[in-house]
Amino acid sequence: MPRPPDPAKRREILDQVREYVTLHGVTDLSLRPLAKALGTSDRMLLYYFGTKEQMVSEALDIYARRPLLRTRALLEAIGPPTTPADLRRFLEEVWQQFTDPQVRATLPLYFEVMSASVLHPHRYGPVMRNIVGEWTRLYTAVFRDLGMDAERAGTQATLLADASLGLLTAPLADGHWERSHKAFQALLDLLEPGWDIPG
Incomplete structure (x- = not known):
């Protein structure tokens, strides 16, 4: 019976793969050059992960979800926002996560x-659907906690998640991060009046 892969070694390889694809991308990724750069063999990589795509997806998964995990931790620490002003401050803190140099440096790869x-x-599996879906569900729960009905909360969450994704994509092409930041603030200016729930 073959010995199962060593979990610690597997995680070490995933960290190395993430660093490699962050520099080189995935469009032209080939196993042999990757294995050589990691000091191993393509056969060993397939032993640990089965396919190249599975390996890349796993390598990026935890890092793609870091802002989401931080946001959930923030909600657990401060509790759900209870006023439109609190909600705006919360969303501004979430947006600021994407100014973190480590997060911003990996955005091109994640979008790829x-x-x-x-x-x-x-x-590659439903990576796009999963990431957008998780953010939308999180925002829907926040709007529900604010007192919105399910349909309205879902619409607000979809608008916020999808618009934020677009505002993160555009500056990767033109470099105008400050303009994107101002546009996010303008989006909140438009949305915030609709968050007031009649008592």
């Missing part, structure tokens, strides 16, 4: 993988 998951779902 998310796009690949739309074009080739059989290879």
